[in-house]
Amino acid sequence: MKKLFFVLAILFIAESAVAQGFFNKERIANLENFDKRFLTWGYFLGFNNYDFKIDYIEHFADDNTEIAVNRSAGFNVGLIGDMRLNRYMNLRLEPGLYFTQRDLIFPGFEEQRDFLREVKSTYIHVPLLLKVSTKRLNNFKPFIVGGISTSLNLSSNQDNPEDNEQGRFRTTKSTNYYEVGFGIDFYLYYFKFTPSIRGVFALNDELVRDDDPNSPWTGNIDKMASRGIFINFTFQ
Template identity: 30%
Template sequence: MTHIRKVFVLMLLMLIGAGTTFAQERKLQNKPYIDQRRLHYGFFIGMHDQGLSLENAGAIDPATGKQWTVKNDHANFGFHVGVLGELKLHENLALRVVPTLYFGSKHFEFFDQSTGEKQSQDMKSTYISVPVHLKVTAPRWNNYRPYVVGGVNMAYDLTTGKHTLLRTNAFNPMVEVGLGCDFYLPFFKLIPELKFSFGLGNVLDKKRDDLMESSDIIYTNAVNKATTNMVTLTLYFE
């Protein structure tokens, strides 16, 4: 979680820096009328860390007596791209739709309690998603405007059929919360945003008809529950 804390601290410092502008004199505003438009469009790029929270079951393979545990052992950064559509509902409230394509992976380590044997799996995932968010903004001061955002993300994994030891369901609903700041530059608006996503249900696929041997299915049986989580850092250009 160290990398998550570092990113969070950087984002927090950015917002604190934006907040200190309230103690400054007013300056010439860039793009002074951009927020008066009812519809806003843009695009974005970013990086993220996909994760899977696992609940171990403690199952024992009846054929070998092995008892496997599994953990999501390290971060694997991926990238994402998409487009932004924003509808102004109120002076400080907007509805956002942000179709996104995520490319990334998750890495798991399996450990046998009795022999110390280890196995690993690199689970690559390509999500296509359509998050819907409410954006609540503070009043603009000079060329800064911090905000918070929250909503739901309906993500679909295009690569689940290629997963081996563990497999997840394709549909991954998540709730999301985040914070960011609008920076008004001379020719466009730059918006860095830090966001946290939390899965709403168990996405572990327990119906593994492709696994015929107990030595293969034991990895799936070793886990009771798996929930998706994600941390994203995004740059919007509007």
């Protein structure tokens, strides 16, 4: 995932350079005073792809116990509040609802009810981000963005007394992250349209361990943390 994010960052830099050269001719400016507003509002739609980064307890590191994570695309929707700090920097709050699913495949089991755990998550995700933009190039403006965020997993079964012995894989209700990304503002005739991509990395351990400390599902895990890529399309 980090390699993919690095490649996309290189493509973004190249795209920005091309845009600056291609769009350097004077054109009619759309929404000329849009960025002078102190507060602006909008909404976003998008897609996500979540993964788990799993660290194992050291003395289990050489065992054939690595857990496979099958990812699938999810859906995002949310609101945006943007506060202008100066010509190049904005502070943004982007609360949203994120739907995703990851399937965990555990080695050493023969039956599906033992080796497969479906981790379905519905997050209320709230990031606080600093957006740093370049100078506007006619009706385009590239930017980078970064910050911190927190989420509440509405699908969490943290308090469920059942664990993997009964087929319940448990994760925590809340998670904290750091985020970094980039995008381009497109100033259209009636609104500003912004495609962007962000990498999201959890800071805390999300695993709720089984009651048995030697559990074949959780006994060898030192830390399990979400990471993901968000592709959002913003309308302001």
